[in-house]
Amino acid sequence: MNDAEIVRRVLAGDVNAYALLVDGHGPRMLGIISRHVPPDRAPEVAHETFIRAFEKLGTYRAESPFGHWLVRIALRRCADFWRDKARRRETVFSALGPETMDWIESIPSDAPAGGLETLAEENEAGTLLDWALGQLAPDDRVVLTLTHMDGQPLADVAELMGWSLAKVKVRSFRARRKLREVLGHLLDR
Amino acid sequence: MDDGRLDQIEQVLVLRARRRHPSALPAGFTGVVMREVRALAERRNDFWSLFALAARRFVPAGALAATAACGYALVSERVLSQALLTLSLHGSGTSYILAGLLP
Numbered sequence: 039m040n041d042a043e044i045v046r047r048v049l050a051g052d053v054n055a056y057a058l059l060v061d062g063h064g065p066r067m068l069g070i071i072s073r074h075v076p077p078d079r080a081p082e083v084a085h086e087t088f089i090r091a092f093e094k095l096g097t098y099r100a101e102s103p104f105g106h107w108l109v110r111i112a113l114r115r116c117a118d119f120w121r122d123k124a125r126r127r128e129t130v131f132s133a134l135g136p137e138t139m140d141w142i143e144s145i146p147s148d149a150p151a152g153g154l155e156t157l158a159e160e161n162e163a164g165t166l167l168d169w170a171l172g173q174l175a176p177d178d179r180v181v182l183t184l185t186h187m188d189g190q191p192l193a194d195v196a197e198l199m200g201w202s203l204a205k206v207k208v209r210s211f212r213a214r215r216k217l218r219e220v221l222g223h224l225l226d227r
Numbered sequence: 228m229d230d231g232r233l234d235q236i237e238q239v240l241v242l243r244a245r246r247r248h249p250s251a252l253p254a255g256f257t258g259v260v261m262r263e264v265r266a267l268a269e270r271r272n273d274f275w276s277l278f279a280l281a282a283r284r285f286v287p288a289g290a291l292a293a294t295a296a297c298g299y300a301l302v303s304e305r306v307l308s309q310a311l312l313t314l315s316l317h318g319s320g321t322s323y324i325l326a327g328l329l330p
Binding site for chain 1: 231232233235236237238239240241242243244245246247248249250251252253256257259260261263264265267268
């Protein structure tokens with residue numbers, strides 16, 4: 039049974055059939071969400087995504103795959119997660135500690151490719167990544183992760199975000215510039 | 228600002244982001260989601276049951292009230308039209324009399 043048929047069954051009143059969709063798409067959704075929110079909060083956002091999808095199931099048109107529709111909801115929930123944090127003025131990642139600052143200082147200007155791979159495996163890289171992304175606006179963060187970090191084609195990102203291609207290009211460019219500004223300020227300290 | 232180092236740091240962050248492996252779904256994830264989904268579906272059904280009950284209970288009284296209001300409006304409109312017609316037929320003199328300006 040394909041996703042569209044399951045959706046039809048759920049809408050017809052067979053609520054339990056929704057479990058097939060949760061089972062089928064759960065791991066992939068968690069994978070996508072984990073790239074946009076702190077990994078320990080990803081299951082919670084995935085849960086909210088499936089609940090939201092159930093509430094909005096009546097609006098799903100089987101013109102595009104159910105997975106794409108679900109990813110759009112998941113990305114919106116991720117952006118909402120950061121918006122909520124900003125509204126409550128919560129800091130998920132505290133200011134960078136001395137270890138991370140020392141680690142940044144240790145990065146040379148001309149490290150070989152293999153050296154970068156090694157640096158990327160260190161915990162400080164993760165701390166800096168979370169901190170730097172935390173400085174961006176929620177939508178910028180999502181679009182930058184999709185385009186620059188995941189390397190997804192702009193057309194795919196436009197479809198996922200429900201934006202025009204031009205908007206994705208502009209937002210992605212601005213978000214990357216902002217990220218470089220943030221990192222630049224860090225180097226100037 | 229050292230652009231070379233900035234490029235290197237940016238590359239390290241990109242590599243790090245691509246390396247991130249998702250954690251596994253917590254045990255019983257589907258069960259927890261389905262519990263909430265069923266509760267939502269029940270709440271939705273409860274709303275429509277309540278709506279149908281209210282409609283069944285109040286529709287007869289509502290229809291009666293609407294009929295009475297319409298009837299009252301029709302009668303009032305006829306009386307008012309009649310009064311205006313009378314005034315126009317009798318001319319301004321009657322209007323003055325009605326207004327109490329002439330004996």
